[in-house]
Amino acid sequence: MIEFLQQLINGLSQGSIYALIALGYTMVFGVLRFINFAHGDVFMLGAFAGLYTAPTLLKLFGGGPSLAAATAVLLAAMLICAFIGIVIERLCYRPLRERPRLTVLITAIGVSLFIESTGQYVFGVNPQSFPEIITDRAIEIPQSWGAISALTITAGQLIVVGVTLLLLIGLRAIVLYTRLGMAMRALSFNPLVASLMGVNTDVVISFTFGLGSALAGAAGILTSIQQPSIDPLMGINAGLKAFVAAVLGGIGNIPGAALGGVLIGFLEALVVGYINPTYRDPIVFAVLILILLLKPSGLLGKSEREKV
């Protein structure tokens, strides 16, 4: 039982990272109805943005790892990623908006590979170690709590889950209570009518890309706190898993993406703990295929009827 709980805790922190990336997939799908293949690579760029800004920011906040420095690095990575996401949309996707989806899909795959291979050229092929921006240590659970004290929980895991929760609440506030959030919802409901009602589609789409990419950037930093080894291809796998999470929760549905991310995290942890680590990726993909076959709209999504 304790081991099972331990796996769930491990899964929760990994799942939070998938959830943050999945939100970007789901929001872009919501407004543009296409899968931004390059999203996983924005996550990778977030980690590298942290790698390059951390030394300066750490010096600024007194040298050692601290909460203030970590927050600064997180915000810097989010800003950089938001900018990159907006640039990608402006240069590669906007000119193709009236084209068939296949063209956009191929372009997205191209952008993804371009970021990966250019990343290998600029950052180097070998994994690099991420600087310590906050001290990751095991948290002591008092013996008086009984059997639970056998669990290992690290500060990193708490930070990941905590920051993810904060970002989710922030995102929900933006989507539900701001004008731009309302415009986003209108656009995903019906793009034509939204633009007729005076919604500036270009601005809203840019904003959506920026928001999604910022979350991916945050995920890049959070994952580097726990696994301080980053490489230019780290976004491929994480991106695919997050995509599965978005589909599991119902693509286009924001709470669904968060739920899906956590579920995929749990699933992975259980496969690693009880079956065999090498089956982790195949089983996640098998889940994707099963959902698409049995309930393509996902757990929380609405099914869409195809019209001629």
Place this chain on the structure above:
Amino acid sequence: MIERTKSILLLALVLCGVLSLFVTNISPYYYDIIIGVGINIILAASLNLVNGYTGQFSLGHAGFMAVGAYFSSWLTLSFGYLLGLGALGTTTAYVVALIAGGLLAALTGLAVGIPSLRLRGDYLAIVTLGFNEIIKGVIQNAEPLGAQRGLGGMAQHTNFFWTYAFAAVTVYVVLSLVHSTYGSGFLAVRDDEIAAEAMGINTTKYKVLAFVIGAFFAGVAGGLYAHFKQFVHPEGFNFLRSFDIVVMVILGGMGSTAGVCFAAVLLTILPEWLRAVAGSPWLPEWLRPIAENRMILYSLLLIILMLTRPQGLFGEVNLKRKKT
């Protein structure tokens, strides 16, 4: 049109046989490229049937290639001795193994195609990519197939003749299929699936058929590859390999076999040429890694192509107009 193609292909086949008899002392480096071109033609032409003619975007061709490569290698490694009847026996065993590899890949294609072809566009791409990863994952866990270490020790049976013979067969089958009355169904599915269905075409059957045939030739190409390199590794069939093939199909132009074959030749030779260029003294230092990393160029090529000429070099599919 198809009659002329048929005679050209037959001529090419005879030419291959004759050439392979005379060209014996070619440098291993060029030989490697020449065989690579042939294998890529098979892969690109067969993927073109799925992605180009039928309009289904598959991103998992390397998975089927892996099935063929591993199964045929396993066959020749396990049962090769049964046919130790001199050169003829070994060659027969080799060709039988290649075809068996193709058949198992086709069967895998059937198993993958029936569920996933209910999806379209982006979803199909991701699911086929997922199947590619699953196939890779299964091989990585299969101890008889060498698991993570890869599988080696096959004799080098693949030569100039077999490679180009199978390339010619692939091109022939794809062309005669799509130019036949029966095969117009593929084009109908691509051009307007809903209209095709309304006209009484069994779209699912056509999609699965394209998938199965494509997978068969990918499997054969895998077998050829395995018996040329004499070593296969699961990572050699990851989604980047699938992507290589997709780039060939898109550059050549989806739905143009000649264009796709041209792109296969071009994109096999180009990285080698770039590698040679990267070593030349006139190139600035910072450009060298770019010339050596073909993926930077491939991806840029793809983005620029989609922005300016989405139908590819020779394609006939109109990708500029949005379908309603």
